[in-house]
Amino acid sequence: xxxxxxxxxxxxxxxxxxxxWFTRKASKSSEHYLLGNRSIGPAVTAMTMQSSSxxxxxxMGGPALAFQHGWYALWYAIGDAGGxxxxxxxxxxRMRRLSEKLGALSPIEYLEKRYESPMVRVVGxxxxxxxxxxxxxxxxxxxxxxxxxxxxxxYELAVVIGVSVxxxxxxxxxxxxxxxTDFIQGIIMVLGVTGIAxxxxxxxxxxxxxxxxxxxxxxxxxxxGKDLAYYGQWGVIIGAILIYLIGxxxxxHVVVRHMxxxxxxxxxxxxxxxxxxxxxxxxxxxxxxLIGIVLLPNLADPEMVIPQLTYQFFPGFLSALxxxxxxxxxxxxxxxxxxxxxxxLSRDVYQRFIxxxxxxxxxxxxxxxxxxxxxLIGIVxAIYEPPTVAALVIFSFGVLGNSFLVPYVASxxxxxxxxxxxxxxxxxxxxxxxxxxxxxxxxxxxxHPFLAGLIVSFIGMVIGSRFGKGPSDKIxxxxxxxxxxxxxxxxxxxxxxxxxxxxxxxxxxILADPSWSR
Amino acid sequence: xxxxxxxxxxxSKEAAVATIHKLxxxxxxxxxxxxxxxxxxxxxxxxxxxxLVKEGALGCxxxxxxxxxxxxxxxxxxxxxxxxxxxxxxAVLSKEKAEKKAVxxxxxxxxxxxxxxxxxxxxxxxxxxxxxxxxxxxxxxNRFIVDAxxxxxxxx
Amino acid sequence: xxxxxxxxxxxxFPWPILFIGSAIVLYFIxxxxxxxxEENNSKEETS
Numbered sequence: 011x012x013x014x015x016x017x018x019x020x021x022x023x024x025x026x027x028x029x030x031w032f033t034r035k036a037s038k039s040s041e042h043y044l045l046g047n048r049s050i051g052p053a054v055t056a057m058t059m060q061s062s063s064x065x066x067x068x069x070m071g072g073p074a075l076a077f078q079h080g081w082y083a084l085w086y087a088i089g090d091a092g093g094x095x096x097x098x099x100x101x102x103x104r105m106r107r108l109s110e111k112l113g114a115l116s117p118i119e120y121l122e123k124r125y126e127s128p129m130v131r132v133v134g135x136x137x138x139x140x141x142x143x144x145x146x147x148x149x150x151x152x153x154x155x156x157x158x159x160x161x162x163x164x165y166e167l168a169v170v171i172g173v174s175v176x177x178x179x180x181x182x183x184x185x186x187x188x189x190x191t192d193f194i195q196g197i198i199m200v201l202g203v204t205g206i207a208x209x210x211x212x213x214x215x216x217x218x219x220x221x222x223x224x225x226x227x228x229x230x231x232x233x234x235g236k237d238l239a240y241y242g243q244w245g246v247i248i249g250a251i252l253i254y255l256i257g258x259x260x261x262x263h264v265v266v267r268h269m270x271x272x273x274x275x276x277x278x279x280x281x282x283x284x285x286x287x288x289x290x291x292x293x294x295x296x297x298x299x300l301i302g303i304v305l306l307p308n309l310a311d312p313e314m315v316i317p318q319l320t321y322q323f324f325p326g327f328l329s330a331l332x333x334x335x336x337x338x339x340x341x342x343x344x345x346x347x348x349x350x351x352x353x354x355l356s357r358d359v360y361q362r363f364i365x366x367x368x369x370x371x372x373x374x375x376x377x378x379x380x381x382x383x384x385x386l387i388g389i390v391x392a393i394y395e396p397p398t399v400a401a402l403v404i405f406s407f408g409v410l411g412n413s414f415l416v417p418y419v420a421s422x423x424x425x426x427x428x429x430x431x432x433x434x435x436x437x438x439x440x441x442x443x444x445x446x447x448x449x450x451x452x453x454x455x456x457x458h459p460f461l462a463g464l465i466v467s468f469i470g471m472v473i474g475s476r477f478g479k480g481p482s483d484k485i486x487x488x489x490x491x492x493x494x495x496x497x498x499x500x501x502x503x504x505x506x507x508x509x510x511x512x513x514x515x516x517x518x519x520i521l522a523d524p525s526w527s528r
Numbered sequence: 529x530x531x532x533x534x535x536x537x538x539x540s541k542e543a544a545v546a547t548i549h550k551l552x553x554x555x556x557x558x559x560x561x562x563x564x565x566x567x568x569x570x571x572x573x574x575x576x577x578x579x580l581v582k583e584g585a586l587g588c589x590x591x592x593x594x595x596x597x598x599x600x601x602x603x604x605x606x607x608x609x610x611x612x613x614x615x616x617x618x619a620v621l622s623k624e625k626a627e628k629k630a631v632x633x634x635x636x637x638x639x640x641x642x643x644x645x646x647x648x649x650x651x652x653x654x655x656x657x658x659x660x661x662x663x664x665x666x667x668x669x670n671r672f673i674v675d676a677x678x679x680x681x682x683x684x
Numbered sequence: 685x686x687x688x689x690x691x692x693x694x695x696x697f698p699w700p701i702l703f704i705g706s707a708i709v710l711y712f713i714x715x716x717x718x719x720x721x722e723e724n725n726s727k728e729e730t731s
Binding site: 113501502505506507508509510511512513514515516517518520521 | 548551552563565591593594595596598617662664670671673675678680681682683684
C-alpha cells in the first residue's frame, strides 16, 4: 500500500514537471499560450475530448452497468460510440454559422440571443450549473473509490483527501499546459485499459467468457438485461441508446466546442478520429465489466471492477501507475467542469443580471465562493448518501440533454421556435427527467427517463412556440442564412470571410438608414 | 477637417472589384463607395503571480459598433488621415466600455488556461480608436463589402 | 458466434462497422468540400 501512495505522488509530480516544461517552452509567445492552441490537430483533439469527458464514468460507471446487467449494458456503449458523429454532423456547421452571426461566445449566451429573451439565459444558467455540479459530484465519488483502492484508506477519508487533492491540483494545474498533460494521461489510460483487456481476454477468451456467463445465468447474454428485466421494453432500450447518441447535443460544454471550432478542415479529421477511437475504446470498459462477473464473483461494489482487475493482472507497481492515471484523469475532468460552472456563474448570471458593473475581480471571487460551496456540498453528498457513479452520470447527463437538446437543435432548424417554446422545453424536459428518475417511473411505464424527457421537451417546444411573439424577422433571416443555401454563386459563397459578418450587418443597416447616407 | 487614425489600405478600388468579379464574372460589378469602420485597438500587459510568474503583452481589437473582440498578434501600423463624415461610421461604444470589454475578453481566455483559482492582473498599455477601410462593391443583384486591407469579403 | 445468442450478436456487432462506415463517408464529403475551397483559393492567387 505504501509504495502505491508513493507511485501516485511521484506520478502527479512528474505530470506537473512536464506541464511546467511545456509552459516554459510556450512562454516565448504568451499570446499563443493564452489564447488557445490553434495548432492542435484532429488526433489530439479527439483524444483530449475523450479523456476529459469520459473518465469517471468510463472506469467506474460503464463496467458496473455491465457487471450488473450483462450484455444489455452495451446499448449505452453503442449510443456513445456514435455520439460524436451525430453531434458533428447534425449541429456542427449550422450552429457555427448561426453563433457567428449572432456574435455569441458562450453556449448559454447563444440561447439568449437566438431566442431573444433574458429569461432563457437565467433558466439555462441555473439548470446547467446545478447539473454540471452533479456531474462533478460523480467524479468526486469516483475519485474517492479509486483512492480507496490505491491507499487502503476508508472511503470517507479517501473522498476528503481526493477532493482536497483535486483542489490543490487545480491550483497547480493552472500552470500546466493542460492540453499536453491531458494527452499524456489519455495515452496512459487507454494503453492501461487496453492492456488489462488484452491480458484478461488472454486469460478468458470472448467465446469462453460468454460460455461462462451462460453457465452462471443465460440471461446475461440477452439484449433485454439480466433476468430479462427489460424484456420487450423498447422505451427503455431506445432511451439507453439515445442518451449518449444524441444527448451530447444538449451538453453546453460540449456544444461550445463545435461553436468555437476554427477550421472546417479540423472537422473532417476529428470525425474520423473520434469515430475510430470510440469503436476501439468505448466497448472495452463494458467488456471488462462482463469479465468481472466471471473472474470477480465476490465483488461487493460493482464500480470497482477495473481497479480490482488491475491488481489481478498487473504487478503492484504498474497497477499503481494505472490507478494514478485514472485518478489524475478524474481530477482533470473535475477541474474543467468546475471551471465551466464558474464561468457560467460569473459571466451569465452575476455580471449579466446581478451586478453588471462589478469588477472582474469581484465577479471571480463570487464564482469561486459558489464553487467552493458546491465542492463542500459534493463532499457531504459523496460521504453520506453516495449514489453510484453510473446513476449520477446518467442522471445529470440526461437532465442536461433533456433541457438543452431540443432548444439547440430547434435553434438552427426551426423558424417558429421562440422563447416561450424554449422555456417550456428546458423546464419541461428537465422536470420530467428529474421526476421520472426520483419516482422511478421507468419501472412503471417501461420508458427510459431520457426518452420521456425528450418527448416532453419536444412537445413543450412545439406547443410553447404557439404562444408569445415569434422570432423577429432578423433572426428568421439569420436562420435562413445559417442553412447555407446558396443565393450567391458557389465560388463566391465558398470564399466569404465569415469573420466579417458583424461588420457586414452593421454596414448594411447603416447604408439602409436614409438619415445617415448623404 | 478632422484627422483620424486609419489603417492604410492595400487593395485599390479596381482590385476590390476584381476580387469579386473573378469569382462571379456573370455580371458587372462596380465599387460604390469606400466606408471606414471604427475599432478600438487595446493592448494590456498581463501578469500572473503565483508559483510561476508569467508576463506578456496581449492585444485585441474591439469592433466599436457590435463590441466584438478579435485577437491580433502584433500592433497594426496606423496612418493619420482626413476622413469625411459621410465615409466613416460613428462608434457606438465608448472608449472605456471598449477597454473593459477587452479585459473581460482576456480574462475569459486566461481563466480557461489558468483555471479558476488565479486572477491575472492586467494593466492598460495602449488604447487607440482607428478606422478600417472597406469597399462597398455591388452589382444589380448583389452587394459586398471588401476589406481594403486584407481583400476578404462578405455579402451585405 | 462467440457463444452469443444470434439476436444479441446481430443487435450489437454491426454498429461499430456502421459508425466507421458513416465516418468514412462523412470524411470524404468534407474532404471534397475542403478541396473545392482550396482550388478556388489557389486560382485566386495565381490569376
